[in-house]
Amino acid sequence: MYEKIFEKYSPEKENLIYILHDIQDSNPQNYVSEEAVQAVSEYLDIPVSHIYGVLTFYTMYSTKPRGKNVIRLCESPPCFLKGSENILKKLRQLLGVRIGETTEDGLFTLELCACLGVCGNAPAMMINDDVYGDLNEEKVEQIIANIKARS
């Protein structure tokens, strides 16, 4: 089931980060499963331990199933100054989850992250590949409602 992804990359260790990105993106639950790690280990001929080392090092990867929409709220100083803590409170209240948890309907996972490089629009967050800036509580409410309505 990972052949399509493997075909794109030669079996060299330097491609590990790409392969893991692709596997995670193709998983509806936004994570890299144990079974996938096994397959990658065989394809690249590198130990499972190395792959887990890499997977758990970088913040964009997850080894646990996540929601369809991964919310990454920036907690770095510029967003912090512009009130990211209030945005976090609002998100937790709207979704009824704590940091790192997934909503029961499997729609959202709430995460914190370091600077996204959109500090001119602080506070900011990313939901999957989309960046949302200049957040306030009403805007967050609307963004979440829009995503819910779409799914």
Next chain:
Amino acid sequence: MKFYRSHVLFAIDNDSLQSGVKEIEAALKMELDKKHLSDEINVLETGGLGYFGTGVSMVVFPDQLTYVNLKKEHIPEIVSEHFLKGRPVTRLLLNPSLARKYDYKYQGRIVLDNSGKINPENIEDYIGVGGYEAWEKALLNMKPEEIVKEVESSGLRGRGGAGFPTGLKWKFTAPLKAEQKYLVVNADEGEPGTFKDRLIMEGDPHKLIEGIMIASYAVGASKAFIYIRGEYKLCIHRLELAIQQAKNLGLLGKNIFNTGFDLDIKIKIGAGAYVCGEETALIESMEGNRGTPRFKPPFPGVEGAWQKPTVVNNVETISNVPAIIKNGADWYKNFGVNGCYGTKVYTIMGDVKFPGLCEVNMGTPLRTIIEEFGGGMINGKKFKAALVGGAAGVFLSDELLDVKMDFNSLQEYAAVLGSGAILVMNDTVDMVDMLWSVLRFFRHESCGKCNPCSKGNTVLFKLIDGIRWGKGKESDLDEMIKVSRAMKETSLCALGQSPYMPISSAINNFRADFLKRLK
């Protein structure tokens, strides 16, 4: 070639895409068509214009007027008033003081001179403004050692944070004999408050590609990589396009211009780790490993990626190279002061009226940057502090507002230019909270390879957390300085060496804030 009466450029960046720029662009094209103006008014796309919170923006040339916060319903009015009758809709224009801020001549741009003026997705636009002339000059008329010498005498210093002389870096690697050398561009911009590289790449990707070509030729690298963070989707897209377009024109590839020089540029994508901005950690990550720093020496210039000599430079540094080669080192020295030449791109944010970026001469005072380019303080509040250089930077008080922003002047005050991030805080902001946020960041981003950093950052966060919640003692302040100083002296890389700067500057310059919180 077709001639148009007017060119209209839409800024395409994350901000404007979110505000529906594509829809508005389509609406404008339709309206122009309806009024039979499609042959007179050319609609194009460009990169971000450098200001934020203005939704969809559009610049009209040759008038050089910028419309902001555009909505679909404004389009018919703009077309009939401005494009048909020649009367700009002034109420929708960018306010004049901000417009002055973006007067390119006033800013003296080198790196960003094309941003907001050309279509970054079209190589012909870049060539039309003199692009790739420096590459031609370098490859056909200069020897690699001449290029290194030119860059060295220009005084160009690394713009990623450390400020190491670029020519000197190249000089270490250029003479080495090796079957393979690499040039790596560090586009893993992660320093909190820094987004200059993103805007350089979004606005003028070909300038970076041209700089890479010249640098690779100078040091003898036939392979170059751009290591870019995974979140910068638009940059990745535009760079891929730029590389492909350069290949199609024979500016890249095998035996370029029949000189026998080969060059291949590849994009490497990161996966979210601040420490990968450190050059040896970045190399580890490129090789498919955990991005932890290596012991130095050997330095990457001698033994880097896959054990081969590797030069690692920042995006802004490399983007300065084409102008230096084209116009010469003496021309470059017209910009800047105090032994620090050229311009610097700053990102200004926090409690200012107009967060955004500016490119100004080295040595421009902090006050000028905040007041002229940031528009001054928002909501009439008083200035209290600026965190200059990102999380690894320094908290400056108003006493240092007139300090000249260049490597040497800042060093006199034990401060750093760093990545060029300027986070401005008003007098309601408590420095305990800000330092807490900075130290939480370091605790999270420490890679865990060396003890001083991984243990030290945990200790530091515990201390500041205690102070923040009213459980701290005055001796904790000295303890924080002591621990972070030990980390500065013993950590493997800049990450562990960094907390000392924000800690000592926050405690020394804003001690009253800390004393208030002690129990």
